[in-house]
Amino acid sequence: MLNLIKKLYYDSRIRYLFFGGLTTLVNIVVFGILEGPLGIDYKISNFFSVAIAICFAFVVNKLYVFQSKSKTFGDTVQEFIKFVLGRLVTMVVEVGGVPFCVELLGQPKMVAKIETQVIVVIVNYFISKLFVFKSGSEQNK
Numbered sequence: 001m002l003n004l005i006k007k008l009y010y011d012s013r014i015r016y017l018f019f020g021g022l023t024t025l026v027n028i029v030v031f032g033i034l035e036g037p038l039g040i041d042y043k044i045s046n047f048f049s050v051a052i053a054i055c056f057a058f059v060v061n062k063l064y065v066f067q068s069k070s071k072t073f074g075d076t077v078q079e080f081i082k083f084v085l086g087r088l089v090t091m092v093v094e095v096g097g098v099p100f101c102v103e104l105l106g107q108p109k110m111v112a113k114i115e116t117q118v119i120v121v122i123v124n125y126f127i128s129k130l131f132v133f134k135s136g137s138e139q140n141k
Contacts, residue, residue: 012065012129019060020121027053031113042109046098054087057124066133079132086127090120 008014027049034045058080062068070076094116101112 013125015065016061016125016128019057019065020125022060023053023057024117024121026056027117028110028113032110035109042102043095043099046113047095050091050094054084054091057087058083061128061133066128068133082132083128086132087124089127090123093123094120 030052031042031045031049034040034048035042038045040048061083062070062076062079068079070079097116097119098109098112101107101115102109105112107115
């Protein structure tokens with residue numbers, strides 16, 4: 001059993017699923033609070049929940065998923081810029097996808113939010129692995 005746990009821990013895909021799940025949870029909880037009790041328009045709530053989730057995701061992906069070891073502060077800044085640029089691509093999917101599902105397909109807001117999260121999580125893994133945290137990706141397979 002211990003060997004299985006170690007094997008799962010050393011697989012970056014498993015770590016990504018775990019921390020991607022936490023990031024999704026942060027995204028959905030922030031969205032729910034902003035849109036629900038605070039009564040902020042769902043489009044604005046969606047934007048801010050995604051932005052907060054991006055910041056959370058950078059930290060956990062850098063430290064725990066891909067275990068990137070930047071040599072300088074400049075390297076970390078460069079990773080952060082690439083990470084944010086990659087996330088902006090999928091943010092377009094999410095920020096556009098939620099209103100599409102709600103207004104054109106007539107889906108409930110939270111259902112639309114969760115559906116777009118599935119697509120975003122998958123695409124973000126490949127962006128992070130192939131373009132952002134390349135230096136440590138081979139050792140983390």
